[in-house]
Amino acid sequence: MTSEAFILDGYVDEPACLGVSPYISPYVRYCAGVCIENGFEVRYATIDQLRKTPSLLIDIEKSDLFVFIAGVTVPGKYLGGTPASSNEIFQIGSSLKNPLKCLGGPVIFGSASGGGNIAEKQAYSVYDYILKGEVSSALNSVLKSGNSYGDFSYDKIDRRSVLGSGIIKQHPKFPNVICELETARGCSRAVKGGCSFCTEYLYGMPQYRCEDGIHKEVAALYNSGAVHFRLGRQPDLLAYGTVSGEEFPRPVPEKMESLFSGIREAAPSLKTLHIDNINPGTIAKHPDESKEALESIVRWHTAGDIAAFGMESADPVVIDENNLKAMPDEILRAVEIVNEVGGIRDKNGVPHLLPGLNFVMGLCGETEKTYDLNESFLLSLLKTSLLIRRVNIRQVMPFEDTKAYSDNTIGQHETRFKIFKEKVRKEFDLPMLKRVFPFGTILEGVVTEVSGQTSFGRQLGSYPILVGFPYEISEGKVVDAFVTDWGFRSVTGFEIPLFINNLPHTAIKKLPGVGKKTAVKIIAKRPFKNLKELENVTGSLGFSEYISF
Ligand code: SF4
Known part of the structure; x- marks a missing residue:
């Protein structure tokens, strides 16, 4: 009889890897590969599925091998899933008697209840093995020799x-899942000690995966039905394939070209190909090569993409004391270059590739003035025509072995932190969202994640914009939408085509240019046979091309 392995995905989120549903991380896929190599049949489920169907625990108990992957080392808010808490990790582990129990992932760095809290390491002694080193190799070592350390080998x-x-087919949201792809591990800034708060440099200097390996994995995922991909498991995509060993390696544009063109060849009908982290310091220090490499990305990726810049602070004191990547003038230069290359819009009006800015608060050296500097940096961007796709503000969650663990300003500027967040949402995010997604922008392939009087959905991609529909759409439906209004962090949209004869009364009122009175008239005169009949009642509508009867 074949042995069964059960992989439970407790989700991961690290500075350079996301695996919270609808993302599926490399960890669980590689571990599935190890199980198959060792003759196991693999079952896969997410922690959300287990919460919803606790009887899954009976299936896990019957399995021979239990692999639990979990760990969040950057605080985040998620719509698509909730990462496993340390309590859950304990409870699940202690309730199982039969299978060999292995726990792995960034959970080994520790855990905290959220940003602004110190992360503490846990022993998790209810597990037979804690997978250390490279997680999938560690799992293989456990199965082969009972040793829980795994060497790294691409x-x-x-x-x-x-x-x-193939395990992606068992994901509850399949085929609406994004495969997080790995191109590198470790950070080139490890040579200078890395940023004070980050866990990625603890992996050491970067090792880059060969493009052939990436292309073969993409082909295998594609053959299993994957059509959404993100090159997210690396700290700086522009450094891909460099060999210098320098803190800010000079990009090699030809490498980017062949990496991306090869992915397109391996998955010709893919729907999403996005990126994640780009080090703004790399762009500022090597503008020409960076520009060329960014042009390759824009040539082969799909629009609506984000180059996430770990800016963290606009305060030179904080930048210096925490060994951060770039000064504000360098960030600005990087923002300009990404805008120059990626600011062009696709046929739907969506910009191709825009910078996103990450701020981390609570770092050492931070004062009230830090917040003033952050605000004036952002507000000065608004005075230009530059586009910023989104601003992420979080509080540091320091981990043991990082400098921020013992040296931080957690809890010292709580009120100022709240004011800063509020100000950015109101004075920066809202006008910037209007600039990035003007009225009528079409967002293709929005997957609804919350159904109700207002339904919420997002596209599959890097930091997709949240779309609120002022009416009920069933969960998991994939729709195209056009933008009609803006919130601080979201847009309002309506489906394309817009079936005016079926739209609920409450939603009709929210159509642009349609007030309460006109809404009543529309309801009274429905059904309409064509646009002329409708516009006899409403007057000319600015979105008539999306209406259907
Ligand atoms: S540049 Fe800094 S934040 Fe980015 S991965 Fe390296 S150490 Fe971490």
């Missing part, structure tokens, strides 16, 4: 990633 990862690719 040769093995390449093989196992292909073998384990």
Whole structure:
């Protein structure tokens, strides 16, 4: 009889890897590959599925091997899933008697209840093995020799990633899942000690995966039905394939070209190909090569993409004391270059590639003045025509082994922090959203995640904009939408086509240019046979091309 392995996805979120549903992380896919190599049949479920269906625990108990992947080392808010808490990790582990229990992922760095809290390491002694080193290799060592440490090897990862690719079909949201792809591990800034709060440099200097391995994995995932991909498992995509060993390696544009064109060849009908982290310091220090590499990305990716800049602070004192990547003038230069290359809009009006800015508060050296500087940096951007896709503000969550663990300003500027967040939402996010997604912009492939009187959905991609529909749409439906209004962090949209004869009364009132009175008239005169009949009642509508009867 074949042995069964059960992989439970407790989700991961690290500075350079996201695996919270609808993202599926490399960890679980590689571990599936190891299980298959060792003769196991693999079952996969997410922690959300287990919460919803606790009887899944009976299936886990019957399995021979239980692999739990979890760990969040950057605080975040998620719509698509809730990462496993340390309580859950304990409870699930202690309730199981039969299977060999293995726990792995960034959970080994520790956990905290959220940003602004110190992360503490846990022993998790209810598990037979804590997977250390490279997680999938550690799992293999456990199965082969009972040793829980795994050496890092991209040769093995390449093989196992292909073998384990099929588990994406077991994801509850399949085929609406995004495969997080790995191109590198470790950070080139480790050579200078890395940023004070980050766990990525603890992986050491970067090792880059060969493009052949990435392309073969993409082909295997694509053959299993994947059409959404993000190159997210690396700290700085522009550094891909460099060999210098420098803190800010000079990008090699040809590498970017062949990496991306090869992905397109491996998955010709993919729907999403996005990126994540780009080090703004790399762009500022090597503008020409960076520009060329960004042009390759824009040539092959899909629009609506974000280059996430870990800016963290506009205060030179904080930048210096925390060994951050770039000074404000360098960030500005990087923002300009990404705008120049990626600011062009696709046929739907969506910009191709825009910078996103991440701020981290509570770092050492921070004062009230830090907040003033952050605000004036952002407000000065508004005075230009530059586009910023989104601003992420979070409080540091320091981990043992990082400098921020013992040296931080957590809790010292709580009130100022709240004022800063509020000011950015109102005075920066709102006008910027209007600039990035003007009225009528079409957002294709929005997947509804919350159904109700107002339904919410997002596209599959890097930091997709939240779309609120002022009416009920069933969960999991994939729709195209056009933008009609803006919130601080979201837009209002209506489906394309817009079936005016079926739209609920409450939603009709929210159509642009349609007030309460006109809404009543529309309801009274429905059904309409064509646009002329409708516009006899409403007058000319600015979105008539989206209406259907
Ligand atoms: S540049 Fe800093 S924040 Fe980015 S991965 Fe390296 S150490 Fe972490």
